[in-house]
Amino acid sequence: MSKKSVAQLSAADLAGKRVLVRADFNVPLDGNGAITDDTRIRAALPTIQDLINKGAKVILASHLGRPKGVDDKLRLTPVAQRLSQLLNRPVTKLDDCIGEAVVAHTQAMANGDVCLLENVRFHPEEEKNDPEFAKQLAACADVYVNDAFGTAHRAHASTAGVTQYLSPSVAGFLIEKELEYLQNAIEHPRRPLAAIVGGSKVSSKIGVIESLLEKVDKLLIGGGMVFTFYKARGLSVGKSLVEEDKLDLAKHLEAKAREKGVELLLPTDVVVADNFAADANSQVVSVEAIPDGWMGLDIGPASIELFQAALKDCKTVIWNGPMGVFEFDQFAKGTEAIARYLAELTGEGVSTIIGGGDSVAAVEKVGVADRMSHISTGGGASLELLEGKELPGIAALDDA
Numbered sequence: 001m002s003k004k005s006v007a008q009l010s011a012a013d014l015a016g017k018r019v020l021v022r023a024d025f026n027v028p029l030d031g032n033g034a035i036t037d038d039t040r041i042r043a044a045l046p047t048i049q050d051l052i053n054k055g056a057k058v059i060l061a062s063h064l065g066r067p068k069g070v071d072d073k074l075r076l077t078p079v080a081q082r083l084s085q086l087l088n089r090p091v092t093k094l095d096d097c098i099g100e101a102v103v104a105h106t107q108a109m110a111n112g113d114v115c116l117l118e119n120v121r122f123h124p125e126e127e128k129n130d131p132e133f134a135k136q137l138a139a140c141a142d143v144y145v146n147d148a149f150g151t152a153h154r155a156h157a158s159t160a161g162v163t164q165y166l167s168p169s170v171a172g173f174l175i176e177k178e179l180e181y182l183q184n185a186i187e188h189p190r191r192p193l194a195a196i197v198g199g200s201k202v203s204s205k206i207g208v209i210e211s212l213l214e215k216v217d218k219l220l221i222g223g224g225m226v227f228t229f230y231k232a233r234g235l236s237v238g239k240s241l242v243e244e245d246k247l248d249l250a251k252h253l254e255a256k257a258r259e260k261g262v263e264l265l266l267p268t269d270v271v272v273a274d275n276f277a278a279d280a281n282s283q284v285v286s287v288e289a290i291p292d293g294w295m296g297l298d299i300g301p302a303s304i305e306l307f308q309a310a311l312k313d314c315k316t317v318i319w320n321g322p323m324g325v326f327e328f329d330q331f332a333k334g335t336e337a338i339a340r341y342l343a344e345l346t347g348e349g350v351s352t353i354i355g356g357g358d359s360v361a362a363v364e365k366v367g368v369a370d371r372m373s374h375i376s377t378g379g380g381a382s383l384e385l386l387e388g389k390e391l392p393g394i395a396a397l398d399d400a
């Protein structure tokens with residue numbers, strides 16, 4: 001990597017320094033606010049531990065979810081608790097990420113102390129990459145380390161803007177590790193190369209498909225992403241997730257795939273539910289027969305077979321976004337079947353790369369995470385790398 005790394009900073013550089021570490025602690029939570037998968041917290045430990053060992057004062061920052069203003073359900077308190085258990089030392093959770101109280105706390109920290117700022121997205125200025133907000137964030141620290149690979153595709157104040165005010169600004173071990181694996185896998189993929197894209201972040205991920213069509217041999221679409229494509233084909237999708245303003249794009253993508261000779265596969269059947277709930281009534285229907293008032297929450301059995309047949313001869317598979325609402329057992333079958341199949345393919349020498357907070361949680365739930373070639377903490381970030389884009393959170397760091 002051509003960016004300066006935390007590995008290049010010695011104890012002499014860091015002892016007594018306040019180090020702002022942007023991590024991606026955007027972890028899945030259950031209905032009671034408990035963390036259901038702590039992969040992203042564990043992934044940040046090597047950088048945090050290294051800074052502690054070098055005598056730094058560690059000030060962690062992250063977002064959680066997509067709050068509109070302050071949202072008590074998206075406070076980082078459970079993350080601080082989990083982190084404290086994993087580090088086996090106290091982690092103080094502060095009530096905000098900027099302001100006098102935050103600065104005062106960081107000035108009183110001892111070497112090796114760790115604190116966690118409150119969700120940076122409680123301030124709308126974060127996502128706007130507002131320079132004044134970035135400056136206020138920087139006021140609590142001397143040095144900046146970005147280790148939030150999962151958020152490196154966002155040009156936000158805590159991932160990009162803050163580097164204007166802190167020097168040095170360096171990459172953490174997680175970002176280094178992710179780039180080392182992904183850049184190689186993506187620049188020289190063994191073919192056929194397939195991407196599987198699902199999940200619910202339709203508006204931010206459907207755009208990625210355009211450039212993926214330049215890179216992949218096969219593209220499999222699942223999860224909440226599929227209904228925008230069906231609707232664009234003129235099918236009725238009931239109450240399923242649809243991005244109305246992406247219908248033309250979906251049509252264009254199907255045409256582009258044909259033109260490029262890329263096999264673009266959509267499910268042929270779906271599991272529909274009469275409401276969004278674990279105990280909803282459900283049935284398997286053809287995609288041409290989604291009843292009014294019902295919503296598609298998983299791919300059906302015929303689609304699982306179709307997808308498995310398409311993946312069979314692939315040498316590299318990149319997967320982001322669950323095939324269905326796997327958090328509810330009755331809509332988890334598509335995701336589980338694809339996860340198990342990819343684990344089998346890995347055993348046969350296929351490179352399998354799984355990215356994204358929920359996708360990783362899904363393969364952990366199935367118990368096959370350790371059978372994949374690479375588990376990436378970034379879904380959108382790994383897709384954007386695959387597209388060939390420069391990630392703003394990395395571009396903003398000091399050159400090596």
Ligand SMILES: Nc1ncnc2c1ncn2[C@@H]1O[C@H](COP(=O)(O)OP(=O)(O)O)[C@@H](O)[C@H]1O
Nearest residue numbers: 199200201223224297324325356357358359379
């Ligand atoms: N058909 C669907 N309708 C609504 N939500 C869905 C559907 N399929 C999957 N999801 C949801 O997508 C979410 C994950 O999407 P996303 O954030 O894009 O994935 P990742 O975190 O792996 O990048 C999960 O919470 C899952 O319940």
Ligand SMILES: O=C(OP(=O)(O)O)[C@H](O)COP(=O)(O)O
Nearest residue numbers: 026150151356357378379380381
């Ligand atoms: O979960 C994340 O991305 P991912 O779902 O693409 O893996 C990151 O924390 C970024 O979150 P965002 O997509 O709300 O900016």
